[in-house]
Amino acid sequence: STASAKKLTIGLIPGDGIGREVIPAGKQVLQALPSQFGLNFEFVDLNAGFDYFKKTGTALPEETVQILKQSCDGALFGAVSSPTTKVAGYSSPIVALRKKMGLYANVRPVKWVEGVGRPVDMVIVRENTEDLYIKEERIFEKDGQKVAEAIKRISENASKKIGKIALEIALKRQKVRELGGSSLHTSPSITVVHKSNVLSVSDGLFRETVKGVYQSDLARYGSIEYKEQIVDSMVYKMFRQPEEFDVVVAPNLYGDILSDGAAALVGSLGVVSSANVGDDFVIGEPTHGSAPDIEGKGISNPVATIRSTAMMLEFMGYQEPAAKIYAAVDANLKENKVVTPDLGGNSTTQEVVEDIIKRL
Ligand code: ATP
Ligand code: MG
Helix, strand or coil: CCCCCEEEEEEEEEEECCCHHHHHHHHHHHHCCHHCCCCHHHEEECCCCCHHHHHHHHCCCCHHHHHHHHHEEEEEEEECCCCCCCCCCCCCCHHHHHHHCCCCEEEEHHHHHCCEEEEEEEEEEEEECCCCCCCCCCEEECCCCEEEECEECCCCCHHHHHEEEEHHHHHHHHHHHHCCCCCCCCEEEEEEEEECCCCCCCHHHHHHHHHHHHHHHHHHHHCCEEEEEHHHHHHHHHHHHHHHHEEEEEEEHHHHHHHHHHHHHHHHHHCCCCCCCCCCCHHHHHCCCCCCCCCCCCCCCCCCHHHHHHHHHHHHHCCCHHHHHHHHHHHHHHCCCCCCCCHCCCHHHHHHHHHHHHHC
């Protein structure tokens, strides 16, 4: 670090299980970034998670939220274990955090390792604040039988915001291509996912609103090809011809399902990153869970977290160090030598971290 380096404060929220093994990987990579980028990192360890809930009765202490808001420039979130049966008083801290920090977009890139598996290079942009996830459910009786209902809410405001960020991501990906970044695509496209043949009012509003954002600024977005897919046909095409998709934008539930499905295209959950993005904050988050089956063995794949760390930097506006990290990860995967058991290797988490750092 140099005297003129810019200081960035990063909140680290390891959470549960292997979250505690992979978050240090993200930290080490940031610390190892070459000084040419002029960044200097400071870290704050923050509590959240199911284990923390069991100790204290709260899964997300107010202090964590306050420190993120007041002192942090960005954050990394590991994983939380989800109890399989409902535990009184417990609800997911990452869901709460997204709400409290205004992180309305979940951005999940899915990119192949050249030569391994299907060619795919897409990013799923999932709306993260509404749809069925508002959890307005009720149960009542009719003719002596139970009936359950859940409300699906789609607003013009949230649809506009997600449409805009998806279009901006399409432009940003194009810029990276022009700078020589590797990509399957030669030109940008956006695919709006919906089911408005059935849900013409709610999904209809989503589709019309995103389309409206695109059409209202063709001077800016005209170079992007605009496409639409009904969600069921989207699933089919995503597995048959994944190479066709660049940026995919979807309401919350379809985005959730598509994201996990897309992860299956690239081999292991251990390499799939994400970012929770708002207008003024970003939290990088590997998409895998707390993986109790491999906890404590030192073999969790750190790649998802390292890529999420690069995504965090990217959305904070630091494209160059982010690109450097992506390239180091791609090179490690392409060589396919120092990789963890989920990718068929026999290296440890720390060995993979060191191999990637060497390539920075
Ligand atoms: P949770 O309830 O926290 O989601 P889970 O049991 O569903 O836990 P996941 O973390 O979702 O576990 O993982 C599903 C499978 O993928 C597990 O077999 C796990 O070992 C494997 N896996 C997940 N993440 C990684 C990783 N980073 N490295 C290696 N294997 C992983
Ligand atoms: Mg899981």
